[in-house]
Amino acid sequence: MAIAGRTKQEVVSEYRCAEILSAARTVFATKGFADATVDDIAAAAGIAKGTIYLYFSSKRDIYLAALKQGLTELQERTRVSMAAATGIRAKLRAFVRTRLEYAETNRDFIRIYHSEFGNLTNAAACHGEFQQLYLKQAKTLETVLQNSVTTGELPSLRVDFAAFFIYDMVKGVMMQRLLEWSTGTMEEDIELLSQLMWKGLGAL
Amino acid sequence: MAIAGRTKQEVVSEYRCAEILSAARTVFATKGFADATVDDIAAAAGIAKGTIYLYFSSKRDIYLAALKQGLTELQERTRVSMAAATGIRAKLRAFVRTRLEYAETNRDFIRIYHSEFGNLTNAAACHGEFQQLYLKQAKTLETVLQNSVTTGELPSLRVDFAAFFIYDMVKGVMMQRLLEWSTGTMEEDIELLSQLMWKGLGAL
DNA sequence: CAATCAAATGACTCCTCAGTCATTTTATGG
DNA sequence: CCATAAAATGACTGAGGAGTCATTTGATTG
Numbered sequence: 001m002a003i004a005g006r007t008k009q010e011v012v013s014e015y016r017c018a019e020i021l022s023a024a025r026t027v028f029a030t031k032g033f034a035d036a037t038v039d040d041i042a043a044a045a046g047i048a049k050g051t052i053y054l055y056f057s058s059k060r061d062i063y064l065a066a067l068k069q070g071l072t073e074l075q076e077r078t079r080v081s082m083a084a085a086t087g088i089r090a091k092l093r094a095f096v097r098t099r100l101e102y103a104e105t106n107r108d109f110i111r112i113y114h115s116e117f118g119n120l121t122n123a124a125a126c127h128g129e130f131q132q133l134y135l136k137q138a139k140t141l142e143t144v145l146q147n148s149v150t151t152g153e154l155p156s157l158r159v160d161f162a163a164f165f166i167y168d169m170v171k172g173v174m175m176q177r178l179l180e181w182s183t184g185t186m187e188e189d190i191e192l193l194s195q196l197m198w199k200g201l202g203a204l
Numbered sequence: 205m206a207i208a209g210r211t212k213q214e215v216v217s218e219y220r221c222a223e224i225l226s227a228a229r230t231v232f233a234t235k236g237f238a239d240a241t242v243d244d245i246a247a248a249a250g251i252a253k254g255t256i257y258l259y260f261s262s263k264r265d266i267y268l269a270a271l272k273q274g275l276t277e278l279q280e281r282t283r284v285s286m287a288a289a290t291g292i293r294a295k296l297r298a299f300v301r302t303r304l305e306y307a308e309t310n311r312d313f314i315r316i317y318h319s320e321f322g323n324l325t326n327a328a329a330c331h332g333e334f335q336q337l338y339l340k341q342a343k344t345l346e347t348v349l350q351n352s353v354t355t356g357e358l359p360s361l362r363v364d365f366a367a368f369f370i371y372d373m374v375k376g377v378m379m380q381r382l383l384e385w386s387t388g389t390m391e392e393d394i395e396l397l398s399q400l401m402w403k404g405l406g407a408l
Numbered sequence: 409c410a411a412t413c414a415a416a417t418g419a420c421t422c423c424t425c426a427g428t429c430a431t432t433t434t435a436t437g438g
Numbered sequence: 439c440c441a442t443a444a445a446a447t448g449a450c451t452g453a454g455g456a457g458t459c460a461t462t463t464g465a466t467t468g
Binding site for chain 1: 236237238293296314315318319321322323324325335358361362364365366368369370371372373375376377379380382383385386387388393396397399400401402403404405406407
């Protein structure tokens with residue numbers, strides 16, 4: 001009974017998972033991991049709690065799945081837009097733009113993203129699983145920087161340091177915008193951030 | 205019975221508070237707010253749980269007190285060292301140095317700091333009390349930047365944006381160093397960060 | 409030393425919530 | 439239409455932990 005390589009069962013199952021993850025994102029974004037309850041998620045998804053445990057094995061499992069899903073999408077978009085840009089400066093601008101735009105349209109995910117990646121220091125709670133996800137993210141950017149160093153487009157520098165530096169700047173602006181602390185439009189913030197990243201405060 | 209304006213009672217009370225806060229810092233840093241128990245803190249302080257409630261009204265109260273204490277000290281040191289430096293560039297370098305040095309010797313506090321200020325987006329949980337503390341921090345730096353703009357030392361720019369930008373960069377490096385992800389010495393990181401902040405990636 | 413007061417204690421209560429599972433509902437296909 | 443299997447349900451359980459308070463310990467003073 002498989003159509004296009006997927007049974008009906010699989011399709012329904014995927015749909016349920018997506019439903020649950022979508023509800024979970026909203027709830028986790030609003031309450032944070034600790035204060036969110038599985039009942040909250042069930043209510044938001046309009047299903048019974050027991051059903052959730054047919055698709056996920058624990059509260060943490062749901063959380064991790066929601067985080068991974070968003071992270072994969074964000075990372076893929078970032079990768080594609082950077083690959084499409086020519087020259088390191090354009091690539092960095094693409095990095096900034098893609099991520100700020102994604103943040104604007106995926107606020108719930110970004111809240112979860114920040115609550116995890118703003119706080120990687122609490123290793124005890126998560127056995128480093130989030131640290132690994134973070135490092136994987138940084139790796140992509142690091143590779144791009146390294147290539148530019150190799151071609152001589154960038155001078156030799158500690159690319160690992162620079163990669164984190166860039167991540168943190170963009171992460172900070174995402175948060176500013178999410179909290180509506182930024183006084184500028186997104187275009188202005190993209191421009192200003194790109195300038196600061198490239199030229200620093202001294203050359204403005 | 206007051207000696208130097210303080211009764212014995214007050215001295216003992218302050219000592220107990222300090223004891224509890226010190227234990228709390230360690231526990232919160234290790235387990236995070238949600239996973240830390242008041243029993244953990246009591247055990248770490250070598251006192252009974254009931255005693256803690258003679259000095260603090262709730263778990264959150266302890267947390268907030270520990271955070272505020274560290275924050276006040278960090279902020280004061282930052283303010284003093286910046287005031288002692290001449291010129292905006294030296295002030296910024298002082299900012300970076302003071303904070304990285306403080307992070308090196310107050311790791312427990314910095315863990316707590318990051319778990320809060322990495323995640324300000326979860327406003328529901330804390331009624332914005334942490335957001336206020338953060339904004340107060342940023343204000344000091346913003347004032348320094350504004351003064352430099354007024355004297356013409358810096359060109360006109362969105363000082364609020366720049367202040368966050370600087371905070372986030374330093375915060376990021378603090379985290380890198382805390383997790384021992386940084387491959388450089390502290391001096392190297394101070395130097396590199398100051399350079400990047402001032403000149404950006406393009407001018408290295 | 410006895411009486412009084414303050415400080416400390418930890419067993420206890422109460423509540424929340426993750427995860428379970430016997431029961432009910434819905435889908436399948438003969 | 440019935441039999442059987444699969445999916446969904448939500449009342450229930452057990453664990454864990456915040457905050458309380460009757461009791462104990464220790465200090466103070468006449």
